[in-house]
Amino acid sequence: MTPWNRVPGMSERAALRDQAADWVVALHQADGRERAELERRCQAWQDQDERHRTLFRQMQTLWNSLDADPPRRARPGLWVLWLLIGLIAWQLPWTLWRGDAHTGAGERLVIDLDDGSRLTLDAGSAVRLDLNADLRRVHLLRGRVFARVAKDPNRPFQIVTRHGLAEALGTEYSVRLVDGATRVAVKESSVRVTPAGHPSAARVLRAGQGATLTRRTVSPPAPLPPGGFEWRRGRLVFNDAPLSRVLDELGRHRPGLLLASPSLPEGLHFTGVLPADDSDRALAVLADALPVRVHRLTAYAVWVGGR
Incomplete structure:
Protein backbone atom coordinates (compact mmCIF):
# COMPACT_ATOMS: atom_id res chain seq x y z
CA MET A 1 0.00 0.00 0.00
CA THR A 2 1.38 3.41 -1.00
CA PRO A 3 -0.82 6.16 0.52
CA TRP A 4 0.89 9.00 -1.34
CA ASN A 5 0.41 7.80 -4.92
CA ARG A 6 -0.77 10.61 -7.18
CA VAL A 7 -2.68 10.03 -10.41
CA PRO A 8 -1.12 11.87 -13.39
CA GLY A 9 -3.01 15.07 -14.16
CA MET A 10 -4.69 15.19 -10.74
CA SER A 11 -4.70 18.59 -8.99
CA GLU A 12 -2.73 18.95 -5.78
CA ARG A 13 -5.93 19.44 -3.79
CA ALA A 14 -7.51 16.27 -5.14
CA ALA A 15 -4.28 14.36 -4.56
CA LEU A 16 -4.11 15.43 -0.91
CA ARG A 17 -7.73 14.42 -0.39
CA ASP A 18 -7.08 10.98 -1.84
CA GLN A 19 -3.91 10.55 0.20
CA ALA A 20 -5.81 11.27 3.42
CA ALA A 21 -8.50 8.74 2.52
CA ASP A 22 -5.85 6.14 1.62
CA TRP A 23 -4.20 6.56 5.02
CA VAL A 24 -7.52 6.05 6.83
CA VAL A 25 -8.31 2.88 4.92
CA ALA A 26 -4.78 1.50 5.32
CA LEU A 27 -4.74 2.07 9.08
CA HIS A 28 -8.10 0.34 9.55
CA GLN A 29 -6.98 -2.68 7.56
CA ALA A 30 -3.55 -3.04 9.20
CA ASP A 31 -2.73 -4.93 12.39
CA GLY A 32 0.24 -5.62 14.67
CA ARG A 33 3.67 -4.46 13.59
CA GLU A 34 2.37 -3.23 10.23
CA ARG A 35 -0.10 -0.88 11.93
CA ALA A 36 2.55 0.63 14.21
CA GLU A 37 4.77 1.39 11.23
CA LEU A 38 1.85 2.85 9.26
CA GLU A 39 0.88 5.06 12.22
CA ARG A 40 4.42 6.40 12.38
CA ARG A 41 4.49 7.16 8.66
CA CYS A 42 1.01 8.65 8.71
CA GLN A 43 1.96 10.96 11.57
CA ALA A 44 5.03 12.08 9.66
CA TRP A 45 2.83 12.82 6.64
CA GLN A 46 0.45 14.88 8.80
CA ASP A 47 3.35 16.81 10.30
CA GLN A 48 4.48 17.92 6.84
CA ASP A 49 1.54 20.28 6.32
CA GLU A 50 -1.48 21.44 8.33
CA ARG A 51 -3.64 20.61 5.29
CA HIS A 52 -2.60 16.96 5.64
CA ARG A 53 -3.65 16.92 9.29
CA THR A 54 -7.01 18.59 8.61
CA LEU A 55 -7.95 16.27 5.76
CA PHE A 56 -6.87 13.17 7.64
CA ARG A 57 -9.12 14.09 10.57
CA GLN A 58 -12.04 14.75 8.23
CA MET A 59 -11.65 11.38 6.51
CA GLN A 60 -11.19 9.60 9.84
CA THR A 61 -14.38 11.19 11.18
CA LEU A 62 -16.31 10.00 8.14
CA TRP A 63 -15.02 6.46 8.56
CA ASN A 64 -15.77 6.34 12.30
CA SER A 65 -19.29 7.66 11.80
CA LEU A 66 -19.97 4.78 9.41
CA ASP A 67 -18.52 2.18 11.74
CA ALA A 68 -20.04 3.36 15.01
CA ASP A 69 -23.17 1.18 14.96
CA PRO A 70 -23.62 -2.49 15.99
CA PRO A 71 -20.46 -4.61 15.63
CA ARG A 72 -22.27 -7.21 13.58
CA ARG A 73 -22.41 -4.78 10.69
CA ALA A 74 -19.71 -5.40 8.14
CA ARG A 75 -16.90 -2.86 8.04
CA PRO A 76 -17.59 -0.36 5.25
CA GLY A 77 -15.56 -0.88 2.14
CA LEU A 78 -13.43 1.67 0.40
CA TRP A 79 -16.22 2.36 -2.10
CA VAL A 80 -18.46 3.60 0.74
CA LEU A 81 -15.82 6.09 1.81
CA TRP A 82 -15.47 7.35 -1.76
CA LEU A 83 -19.24 7.74 -1.98
CA LEU A 84 -19.26 9.92 1.13
CA ILE A 85 -16.33 11.91 -0.17
CA GLY A 86 -18.31 12.64 -3.30
CA LEU A 87 -21.29 13.80 -1.25
CA ILE A 88 -19.30 16.22 0.91
CA ALA A 89 -16.46 17.26 -1.38
CA TRP A 90 -18.12 20.63 -1.93
CA GLN A 91 -17.85 21.28 1.81
CA LEU A 92 -14.13 20.61 2.09
CA PRO A 93 -12.00 23.72 2.49
CA TRP A 94 -10.11 23.79 -0.82
CA THR A 95 -10.75 27.51 -1.22
CA LEU A 224 -31.85 45.74 5.49
CA PRO A 225 -34.07 43.20 7.25
CA PRO A 226 -33.96 43.22 11.06
CA GLY A 227 -31.20 41.21 12.72
CA GLY A 228 -28.93 41.05 9.70
CA PHE A 229 -25.78 41.51 11.79
CA GLU A 230 -26.76 39.22 14.68
CA TRP A 231 -24.73 36.32 13.26
CA ARG A 232 -21.69 37.96 14.86
CA ARG A 233 -23.24 37.10 18.24
CA GLY A 234 -24.17 33.56 17.29
CA ARG A 235 -27.81 34.29 16.46
CA LEU A 236 -29.48 33.61 13.11
CA VAL A 237 -32.53 35.82 12.59
CA PHE A 238 -35.20 34.84 10.07
CA ASN A 239 -38.32 36.76 9.08
CA ASP A 240 -40.79 34.66 7.07
CA ALA A 241 -37.84 32.88 5.45
CA PRO A 242 -38.40 29.79 3.26
CA LEU A 243 -37.40 26.61 5.07
CA SER A 244 -34.90 25.84 2.31
CA ARG A 245 -33.00 29.04 3.09
CA VAL A 246 -33.11 28.35 6.83
CA LEU A 247 -31.63 24.88 6.29
CA ASP A 248 -28.97 26.25 3.93
CA GLU A 249 -27.94 28.74 6.60
CA LEU A 250 -27.89 26.13 9.35
CA GLY A 251 -25.85 23.84 7.13
CA ARG A 252 -23.04 26.40 7.12
CA HIS A 253 -22.88 26.19 10.89
CA ARG A 254 -22.96 22.41 11.21
CA PRO A 255 -20.13 19.96 10.42
CA GLY A 256 -21.11 17.27 7.93
CA LEU A 257 -24.27 17.12 5.86
CA LEU A 258 -27.65 18.69 6.51
CA LEU A 259 -30.02 17.33 3.86
CA ALA A 260 -33.57 18.37 3.01
CA SER A 261 -36.02 15.75 1.76
CA PRO A 262 -37.60 16.45 -1.64
CA SER A 263 -40.89 15.43 -0.02
CA LEU A 264 -40.93 18.35 2.43
CA PRO A 265 -44.24 20.23 2.24
CA GLU A 266 -44.09 23.26 -0.02
CA GLY A 267 -44.52 26.78 1.29
CA LEU A 268 -42.98 26.23 4.74
CA HIS A 269 -41.58 29.46 6.20
CA PHE A 270 -39.96 30.26 9.52
CA THR A 271 -39.84 33.42 11.63
CA GLY A 272 -37.63 33.48 14.69
CA VAL A 273 -34.11 33.34 16.06
CA LEU A 274 -31.97 30.19 15.96
CA PRO A 275 -28.65 29.56 17.76
CA ALA A 276 -25.82 29.37 15.25
CA ASP A 277 -23.57 27.68 17.79
CA ASP A 278 -25.96 24.83 18.63
CA SER A 279 -27.38 23.37 15.43
CA ASP A 280 -29.01 20.44 17.25
CA ARG A 281 -31.05 22.87 19.34
CA ALA A 282 -31.83 24.91 16.24
CA LEU A 283 -33.16 21.81 14.47
CA ALA A 284 -35.27 20.97 17.54
CA VAL A 285 -36.81 24.46 17.40
CA LEU A 286 -37.66 23.96 13.72
CA ALA A 287 -39.22 20.57 14.45
CA ASP A 288 -41.42 22.17 17.12
CA ALA A 289 -42.42 25.11 14.96
CA LEU A 290 -43.00 23.36 11.64
CA PRO A 291 -44.41 20.01 10.44
CA VAL A 292 -40.95 18.50 9.92
CA ARG A 293 -39.01 15.63 11.46
CA VAL A 294 -35.25 15.43 11.98
CA HIS A 295 -33.56 12.09 11.21
CA ARG A 296 -29.97 11.60 12.33
CA LEU A 297 -28.41 9.12 9.94
CA THR A 298 -24.99 9.47 11.63
CA ALA A 299 -23.43 12.10 13.86
CA TYR A 300 -22.39 13.91 10.67
CA ALA A 301 -25.40 13.34 8.45
CA VAL A 302 -28.85 14.73 9.26
CA TRP A 303 -31.97 14.41 7.12
CA VAL A 304 -34.94 16.78 7.50
CA GLY A 305 -38.22 15.43 6.17
CA GLY A 306 -41.95 15.92 6.58
CA ARG A 307 -43.99 14.43 9.41
Whole structure:
Protein backbone atom coordinates (compact mmCIF):
# COMPACT_ATOMS: atom_id res chain seq x y z
CA MET A 1 0.00 0.00 0.00
CA THR A 2 1.38 3.41 -1.00
CA PRO A 3 -0.82 6.16 0.52
CA TRP A 4 0.89 9.00 -1.34
CA ASN A 5 0.41 7.80 -4.92
CA ARG A 6 -0.77 10.61 -7.18
CA VAL A 7 -2.68 10.03 -10.41
CA PRO A 8 -1.12 11.87 -13.39
CA GLY A 9 -3.01 15.07 -14.16
CA MET A 10 -4.69 15.19 -10.74
CA SER A 11 -4.70 18.59 -8.99
CA GLU A 12 -2.73 18.95 -5.78
CA ARG A 13 -5.93 19.44 -3.79
CA ALA A 14 -7.51 16.27 -5.14
CA ALA A 15 -4.28 14.36 -4.56
CA LEU A 16 -4.11 15.43 -0.91
CA ARG A 17 -7.73 14.42 -0.39
CA ASP A 18 -7.08 10.98 -1.84
CA GLN A 19 -3.91 10.55 0.20
CA ALA A 20 -5.81 11.27 3.42
CA ALA A 21 -8.50 8.74 2.52
CA ASP A 22 -5.85 6.14 1.62
CA TRP A 23 -4.20 6.56 5.02
CA VAL A 24 -7.52 6.05 6.83
CA VAL A 25 -8.31 2.88 4.92
CA ALA A 26 -4.78 1.50 5.32
CA LEU A 27 -4.74 2.07 9.08
CA HIS A 28 -8.10 0.34 9.55
CA GLN A 29 -6.98 -2.68 7.56
CA ALA A 30 -3.55 -3.04 9.20
CA ASP A 31 -2.73 -4.93 12.39
CA GLY A 32 0.24 -5.62 14.67
CA ARG A 33 3.67 -4.46 13.59
CA GLU A 34 2.37 -3.23 10.23
CA ARG A 35 -0.10 -0.88 11.93
CA ALA A 36 2.55 0.63 14.21
CA GLU A 37 4.77 1.39 11.23
CA LEU A 38 1.85 2.85 9.26
CA GLU A 39 0.88 5.06 12.22
CA ARG A 40 4.42 6.40 12.38
CA ARG A 41 4.49 7.16 8.66
CA CYS A 42 1.01 8.65 8.71
CA GLN A 43 1.96 10.96 11.57
CA ALA A 44 5.03 12.08 9.66
CA TRP A 45 2.83 12.82 6.64
CA GLN A 46 0.45 14.88 8.80
CA ASP A 47 3.35 16.81 10.30
CA GLN A 48 4.48 17.92 6.84
CA ASP A 49 1.54 20.28 6.32
CA GLU A 50 -1.48 21.44 8.33
CA ARG A 51 -3.64 20.61 5.29
CA HIS A 52 -2.60 16.96 5.64
CA ARG A 53 -3.65 16.92 9.29
CA THR A 54 -7.01 18.59 8.61
CA LEU A 55 -7.95 16.27 5.76
CA PHE A 56 -6.87 13.17 7.64
CA ARG A 57 -9.12 14.09 10.57
CA GLN A 58 -12.04 14.75 8.23
CA MET A 59 -11.65 11.38 6.51
CA GLN A 60 -11.19 9.60 9.84
CA THR A 61 -14.38 11.19 11.18
CA LEU A 62 -16.31 10.00 8.14
CA TRP A 63 -15.02 6.46 8.56
CA ASN A 64 -15.77 6.34 12.30
CA SER A 65 -19.29 7.66 11.80
CA LEU A 66 -19.97 4.78 9.41
CA ASP A 67 -18.52 2.18 11.74
CA ALA A 68 -20.04 3.36 15.01
CA ASP A 69 -23.17 1.18 14.96
CA PRO A 70 -23.62 -2.49 15.99
CA PRO A 71 -20.46 -4.61 15.63
CA ARG A 72 -22.27 -7.21 13.58
CA ARG A 73 -22.41 -4.78 10.69
CA ALA A 74 -19.71 -5.40 8.14
CA ARG A 75 -16.90 -2.86 8.04
CA PRO A 76 -17.59 -0.36 5.25
CA GLY A 77 -15.56 -0.88 2.14
CA LEU A 78 -13.43 1.67 0.40
CA TRP A 79 -16.22 2.36 -2.10
CA VAL A 80 -18.46 3.60 0.74
CA LEU A 81 -15.82 6.09 1.81
CA TRP A 82 -15.47 7.35 -1.76
CA LEU A 83 -19.24 7.74 -1.98
CA LEU A 84 -19.26 9.92 1.13
CA ILE A 85 -16.33 11.91 -0.17
CA GLY A 86 -18.31 12.64 -3.30
CA LEU A 87 -21.29 13.80 -1.25
CA ILE A 88 -19.30 16.22 0.91
CA ALA A 89 -16.46 17.26 -1.38
CA TRP A 90 -18.12 20.63 -1.93
CA GLN A 91 -17.85 21.28 1.81
CA LEU A 92 -14.13 20.61 2.09
CA PRO A 93 -12.00 23.72 2.49
CA TRP A 94 -10.11 23.79 -0.82
CA THR A 95 -10.75 27.51 -1.22
CA LEU A 96 -9.83 28.17 2.40
CA TRP A 97 -6.25 27.03 1.85
CA ARG A 98 -5.60 30.14 -0.24
CA GLY A 99 -6.51 32.48 2.62
CA ASP A 100 -4.51 34.13 5.38
CA ALA A 101 -7.38 33.40 7.78
CA HIS A 102 -10.36 31.08 7.59
CA THR A 103 -13.13 29.44 9.58
CA GLY A 104 -14.79 26.03 9.36
CA ALA A 105 -18.40 25.00 9.92
CA GLY A 106 -19.82 26.56 13.07
CA GLU A 107 -16.76 28.75 13.69
CA ARG A 108 -16.37 32.52 13.87
CA LEU A 109 -13.09 34.40 14.02
CA VAL A 110 -12.22 37.96 15.07
CA ILE A 111 -9.06 39.48 13.57
CA ASP A 112 -7.59 42.74 14.88
CA LEU A 113 -5.53 44.48 12.19
CA ASP A 114 -2.48 46.63 12.89
CA ASP A 115 -4.31 49.81 11.86
CA GLY A 116 -6.99 49.32 14.53
CA SER A 117 -9.60 47.85 12.17
CA ARG A 118 -11.36 44.64 13.15
CA LEU A 119 -12.65 41.81 10.95
CA THR A 120 -15.18 39.18 11.98
CA LEU A 121 -15.33 36.05 9.80
CA ASP A 122 -18.56 34.07 9.67
CA ALA A 123 -18.64 30.26 9.49
CA GLY A 124 -17.08 28.74 6.39
CA SER A 125 -15.27 31.91 5.39
CA ALA A 126 -11.79 32.83 4.19
CA VAL A 127 -9.92 36.06 3.54
CA ARG A 128 -6.57 37.07 2.13
CA LEU A 129 -5.07 40.31 3.44
CA ASP A 130 -3.16 42.87 1.38
CA LEU A 131 -2.17 45.72 3.69
CA ASN A 132 0.52 48.23 2.68
CA ALA A 133 1.42 51.88 3.02
CA ASP A 134 -1.06 52.96 0.32
CA LEU A 135 -4.02 50.60 0.58
CA ARG A 136 -5.84 48.26 2.95
CA ARG A 137 -7.45 45.48 0.95
CA VAL A 138 -9.28 42.37 2.18
CA HIS A 139 -9.92 39.70 -0.46
CA LEU A 140 -13.01 37.70 0.48
CA LEU A 141 -12.50 34.21 -0.94
CA ARG A 142 -15.50 32.51 0.62
CA GLY A 143 -18.35 33.18 3.05
CA ARG A 144 -18.89 36.48 4.86
CA VAL A 145 -16.81 39.10 6.66
CA PHE A 146 -17.83 42.05 8.81
CA ALA A 147 -15.45 45.02 8.99
CA ARG A 148 -15.22 47.73 11.61
CA VAL A 149 -12.88 50.15 9.87
CA ALA A 150 -10.39 52.45 11.59
CA LYS A 151 -10.13 55.86 9.92
CA ASP A 152 -7.04 56.43 7.81
CA PRO A 153 -7.60 59.06 5.06
CA ASN A 154 -4.30 58.13 3.40
CA ARG A 155 -5.13 54.42 2.99
CA PRO A 156 -8.48 53.37 1.50
CA PHE A 157 -10.08 50.26 2.99
CA GLN A 158 -11.62 47.84 0.48
CA ILE A 159 -13.21 44.42 0.63
CA VAL A 160 -12.79 42.74 -2.75
CA THR A 161 -14.57 39.75 -4.28
CA ARG A 162 -14.58 38.34 -7.81
CA HIS A 163 -17.55 40.59 -8.56
CA GLY A 164 -16.01 43.89 -7.53
CA LEU A 165 -15.19 45.89 -4.42
CA ALA A 166 -16.87 47.59 -1.48
CA GLU A 167 -14.84 50.57 -0.23
CA ALA A 168 -15.41 51.96 3.24
CA LEU A 169 -16.13 55.64 3.62
CA GLY A 170 -15.46 55.40 7.37
CA THR A 171 -17.83 52.64 8.40
CA GLU A 172 -19.00 49.24 9.68
CA TYR A 173 -20.29 46.86 7.03
CA SER A 174 -20.45 43.24 5.88
CA VAL A 175 -19.72 41.58 2.56
CA ARG A 176 -20.91 38.09 1.64
CA LEU A 177 -20.44 35.75 -1.31
CA VAL A 178 -23.70 33.95 -2.06
CA ASP A 179 -25.68 32.63 -5.03
CA GLY A 180 -23.18 33.75 -7.67
CA ALA A 181 -23.10 37.34 -6.44
CA THR A 182 -21.81 39.54 -3.62
CA ARG A 183 -24.10 41.09 -1.02
CA VAL A 184 -23.07 44.23 0.83
CA ALA A 185 -24.82 45.44 3.99
CA VAL A 186 -23.98 48.71 5.76
CA LYS A 187 -24.35 49.06 9.53
CA GLU A 188 -22.86 52.53 9.97
CA SER A 189 -21.71 55.41 7.73
CA SER A 190 -21.49 54.54 4.01
CA VAL A 191 -19.82 52.27 1.46
CA ARG A 192 -19.03 52.71 -2.23
CA VAL A 193 -19.81 49.52 -4.19
CA THR A 194 -18.15 49.13 -7.61
CA PRO A 195 -18.64 46.26 -10.12
CA ALA A 196 -15.36 44.85 -11.45
CA GLY A 197 -16.54 44.92 -15.07
CA HIS A 198 -18.41 48.25 -15.04
CA PRO A 199 -16.84 50.81 -12.68
CA SER A 200 -19.15 53.62 -13.83
CA ALA A 201 -22.10 51.69 -12.32
CA ALA A 202 -20.80 52.28 -8.76
CA ARG A 203 -23.30 53.19 -6.04
CA VAL A 204 -22.96 54.54 -2.52
CA LEU A 205 -24.87 52.68 0.21
CA ARG A 206 -25.89 54.38 3.45
CA ALA A 207 -26.36 52.98 6.94
CA GLY A 208 -29.22 50.47 7.03
CA GLN A 209 -29.00 49.73 3.31
CA GLY A 210 -27.86 46.71 1.34
CA ALA A 211 -27.29 45.84 -2.31
CA THR A 212 -26.30 42.91 -4.52
CA LEU A 213 -23.16 43.20 -6.63
CA THR A 214 -22.33 41.34 -9.84
CA ARG A 215 -19.42 41.98 -12.21
CA ARG A 216 -21.59 44.37 -14.25
CA THR A 217 -24.25 45.76 -11.93
CA VAL A 218 -25.15 46.97 -8.45
CA SER A 219 -28.79 46.60 -7.46
CA PRO A 220 -30.63 49.67 -6.12
CA PRO A 221 -30.09 50.17 -2.35
CA ALA A 222 -32.72 48.44 -0.24
CA PRO A 223 -33.52 48.54 3.50
CA LEU A 224 -31.85 45.74 5.49
CA PRO A 225 -34.07 43.20 7.25
CA PRO A 226 -33.96 43.22 11.06
CA GLY A 227 -31.20 41.21 12.72
CA GLY A 228 -28.93 41.05 9.70
CA PHE A 229 -25.78 41.51 11.79
CA GLU A 230 -26.76 39.22 14.68
CA TRP A 231 -24.73 36.32 13.26
CA ARG A 232 -21.69 37.96 14.86
CA ARG A 233 -23.24 37.10 18.24
CA GLY A 234 -24.17 33.56 17.29
CA ARG A 235 -27.81 34.29 16.46
CA LEU A 236 -29.48 33.61 13.11
CA VAL A 237 -32.53 35.82 12.59
CA PHE A 238 -35.20 34.84 10.07
CA ASN A 239 -38.32 36.76 9.08
CA ASP A 240 -40.79 34.66 7.07
CA ALA A 241 -37.84 32.88 5.45
CA PRO A 242 -38.40 29.79 3.26
CA LEU A 243 -37.40 26.61 5.07
CA SER A 244 -34.90 25.84 2.31
CA ARG A 245 -33.00 29.04 3.09
CA VAL A 246 -33.11 28.35 6.83
CA LEU A 247 -31.63 24.88 6.29
CA ASP A 248 -28.97 26.25 3.93
CA GLU A 249 -27.94 28.74 6.60
CA LEU A 250 -27.89 26.13 9.35
CA GLY A 251 -25.85 23.84 7.13
CA ARG A 252 -23.04 26.40 7.12
CA HIS A 253 -22.88 26.19 10.89
CA ARG A 254 -22.96 22.41 11.21
CA PRO A 255 -20.13 19.96 10.42
CA GLY A 256 -21.11 17.27 7.93
CA LEU A 257 -24.27 17.12 5.86
CA LEU A 258 -27.65 18.69 6.51
CA LEU A 259 -30.02 17.33 3.86
CA ALA A 260 -33.57 18.37 3.01
CA SER A 261 -36.02 15.75 1.76
CA PRO A 262 -37.60 16.45 -1.64
CA SER A 263 -40.89 15.43 -0.02
CA LEU A 264 -40.93 18.35 2.43
CA PRO A 265 -44.24 20.23 2.24
CA GLU A 266 -44.09 23.26 -0.02
CA GLY A 267 -44.52 26.78 1.29
CA LEU A 268 -42.98 26.23 4.74
CA HIS A 269 -41.58 29.46 6.20
CA PHE A 270 -39.96 30.26 9.52
CA THR A 271 -39.84 33.42 11.63
CA GLY A 272 -37.63 33.48 14.69
CA VAL A 273 -34.11 33.34 16.06
CA LEU A 274 -31.97 30.19 15.96
CA PRO A 275 -28.65 29.56 17.76
CA ALA A 276 -25.82 29.37 15.25
CA ASP A 277 -23.57 27.68 17.79
CA ASP A 278 -25.96 24.83 18.63
CA SER A 279 -27.38 23.37 15.43
CA ASP A 280 -29.01 20.44 17.25
CA ARG A 281 -31.05 22.87 19.34
CA ALA A 282 -31.83 24.91 16.24
CA LEU A 283 -33.16 21.81 14.47
CA ALA A 284 -35.27 20.97 17.54
CA VAL A 285 -36.81 24.46 17.40
CA LEU A 286 -37.66 23.96 13.72
CA ALA A 287 -39.22 20.57 14.45
CA ASP A 288 -41.42 22.17 17.12
CA ALA A 289 -42.42 25.11 14.96
CA LEU A 290 -43.00 23.36 11.64
CA PRO A 291 -44.41 20.01 10.44
CA VAL A 292 -40.95 18.50 9.92
CA ARG A 293 -39.01 15.63 11.46
CA VAL A 294 -35.25 15.43 11.98
CA HIS A 295 -33.56 12.09 11.21
CA ARG A 296 -29.97 11.60 12.33
CA LEU A 297 -28.41 9.12 9.94
CA THR A 298 -24.99 9.47 11.63
CA ALA A 299 -23.43 12.10 13.86
CA TYR A 300 -22.39 13.91 10.67
CA ALA A 301 -25.40 13.34 8.45
CA VAL A 302 -28.85 14.73 9.26
CA TRP A 303 -31.97 14.41 7.12
CA VAL A 304 -34.94 16.78 7.50
CA GLY A 305 -38.22 15.43 6.17
CA GLY A 306 -41.95 15.92 6.58
CA ARG A 307 -43.99 14.43 9.41
